[in-house]
Amino acid sequence: MSIVFRYLTRQVLVSMLAVSGILLMVFMSGRFIKYLAEAAAGELAGDVLFQIMAYRFPGFLELILPLGFFIGILLAYGRMYLESEMTVLFACGVSDKQLLGKTLIGSIPVILTVGAMSLYVSPWGMKQVEAIFNEQRQATEFEMLAPGRFQSLSSGGRVTYTEGLSDDKRRLEGVFIAEYSQNGKGLSIITAREGSQLIDDETGSRFLVLEEGARFEGMPGRMDYDVTGFDAYGLKISSGNAREKELEEGLSTAALMASDKPEHRAMLHWRFTLPLIVPIVTLLAVRLSRVNPRQGRFFHLLPAMLVYITYLGLLIIARDALENGKVPEWIGLLWVHAIFLALGLWLQFGPAWLYRRRLVREGRASA
Numbered sequence: 402m403s404i405v406f407r408y409l410t411r412q413v414l415v416s417m418l419a420v421s422g423i424l425l426m427v428f429m430s431g432r433f434i435k436y437l438a439e440a441a442a443g444e445l446a447g448d449v450l451f452q453i454m455a456y457r458f459p460g461f462l463e464l465i466l467p468l469g470f471f472i473g474i475l476l477a478y479g480r481m482y483l484e485s486e487m488t489v490l491f492a493c494g495v496s497d498k499q500l501l502g503k504t505l506i507g508s509i510p511v512i513l514t515v516g517a518m519s520l521y522v523s524p525w526g527m528k529q530v531e532a533i534f535n536e537q538r539q540a541t542e543f544e545m546l547a548p549g550r551f552q553s554l555s556s557g558g559r560v561t562y563t564e565g566l567s568d569d570k571r572r573l574e575g576v577f578i579a580e581y582s583q584n585g586k587g588l589s590i591i592t593a594r595e596g597s598q599l600i601d602d603e604t605g606s607r608f609l610v611l612e613e614g615a616r617f618e619g620m621p622g623r624m625d626y627d628v629t630g631f632d633a634y635g636l637k638i639s640s641g642n643a644r645e646k647e648l649e650e651g652l653s654t655a656a657l658m659a660s661d662k663p664e665h666r667a668m669l670h671w672r673f674t675l676p677l678i679v680p681i682v683t684l685l686a687v688r689l690s691r692v693n694p695r696q697g698r699f700f701h702l703l704p705a706m707l708v709y710i711t712y713l714g715l716l717i718i719a720r721d722a723l724e725n726g727k728v729p730e731w732i733g734l735l736w737v738h739a740i741f742l743a744l745g746l747w748l749q750f751g752p753a754w755l756y757r758r759r760l761v762r763e764g765r766a767s768a
Contacts, residue, residue, distance in 0.1 A: 405495060410507040412481070417466075417473030417511070424465045429454060432461075447547070449533050456526040456533075460650070463518035463675050468709065470511050471682040474504065475705055478690035501687050501749060508683045516676035520654045524672075528651035563596075572597045576611055578636070587620035591634065599635070607638040667724035670733040674716060677738055682709060684745030712741050 433454055439445045445453075481487045490500070548566040564575030573596040580589055593614030600607050611634045619626035649657075649668045657669040689705040715737045722728045728736075 405490065406503045406506070409477075409500075409503055412477040413470070413473050413504065413507060415473075416477045417469045420472045420476070421462075421465050421469030424469060425461055428461055428465065429458070432457065441550075445537055449537065453530055453533055456529040459518045459523040459526045463515050463523050466511055466515050466518075467675065467678045467682055470508065470679060471686050471705075471709055472702075474683065474686035475690045475702060478687065479692045479701060482690065482692045497749070497753075501684065504683055504687050505680060508679050512676050512679045515679055519672045519675040524651060524653055528653075531651045573609075576614070587618065587623075590617040591615075591636070592617075593634065598638070609636045609638050610634070611636065663726055664724050666730055667720050670723060670730075671716075671720050674720075674734050674738070678712070678716075681738060681741050681745060682712070684749060685709075685741065688745070688748040708741075708744075712737070715740070 433450065436445060436450050436453060440447045440450060478487065481490075548563055551560055551562045559578065559580040562577040563573040566573055574594070576591070576593040576596045578591040581587070591611065591614060593611035595613070596609050596611040598607060599610045612632065614631060614634060616629045616631065616634065617626050618629075649664055652660075652665065652668070654669065654672060657665045657672070660666070685708060686705065689701055689708070692701045716734055719728065719734045719737050723730065723733055
């Protein structure tokens with residue numbers, strides 16, 4: 402039995418790793434493209450993108466591992482049914498209960514990994530991500546500039562372009578700035594040969610000092626522009642504001658347990674829910690992996706995926722209901738787990754129970 406257990410575990414884990422790797426690549430690439438677009442718009446610095454993705458990795462992993470394990474069981478056991486390996490195992494004395502028990506034992510590392518990610522690692526990672534975002538919001542326009550690119554700054558009220566930028570981001574070359582004048586005179590365009598950053602020691606305010614340039618101010622479409630040349634021109638650099646509210650995803654599990662806010666309690670239930678998904682979907686997958694060789698290898702995947710999507714969708718609905726106070730906390734998300742646990746037990750043991758009852762009835766009728 403130890404050889405059989407190692408073989409089954411290896412087949413499932415190999416399939417799970419392959420599926421999880423593909424899903425991680427798909428979901429993380431989509432999120433990376435979103436962050437890349439924000440960096441291109443000047444909202445994020447390009448050098449923090451990989452840091453953000455690294456800190457977000459545990460959050461992706463905690464959601465993808467249960468799905469990967471579910472699909473891994475379906476693919477591995479489905480192949481074994483098609484190639485009659487399961488028939489050989491059953492003929493050698495391996496029962497359905499033993500197969501389920503060995504699979505549940507093999508799911509323990511996945512349960513522990515998802516639990517560690519959900520309860521500890523993922524909240525820590527989200528806290529680091531939020532710290533990076535706050536730092537980016539506090540960054541000045543000068544620090545967010547990139548050479549050779551027009552960037553919309555000051556909440557879209559100013560467009561800035563520079564041909565060159567020093568490595569320490571303290572000097573610019575070939576500066577172009579366009580913004581609407583605050584005095585109602587229309588558009589203001591400033592060009593300068595170079596610029597540098599100046600910090601006021603008394604107030605701490607930052608200024609962009611432009612040298613050897615000109616300022617054009619007027620209404621678009623009219624010819625009466627005011628043109629002013631200058632040797633030096635100071636422009637105040639504004640800083641963003643950090644978000645004071647801390648996201649629930651970044652709070653530690655201990656902080657959530659000490660809080661009585663509905664949204665915090667809902668997040669706490671959600672974190673404990675993720676590792677509970679693994680044994681329940683294992684119970685479902687072992688039964689749903691049974692496939693008739695005439696039906697094809699992937700015939701059973703569609704109904705199985707519909708079951709999983711329904712399961713996850715109900716958990717999200719239950720979390721929102723708990724957050725809005727529509728469900729008592731002592732129930733929480735357990736009612737969803739109870740439904741699918743009952744479904745898995747019925748799929749696993751229900752047909753055999755009905756078959757035994759039918760044999761009993763037939764025996765009594767013939768007697």
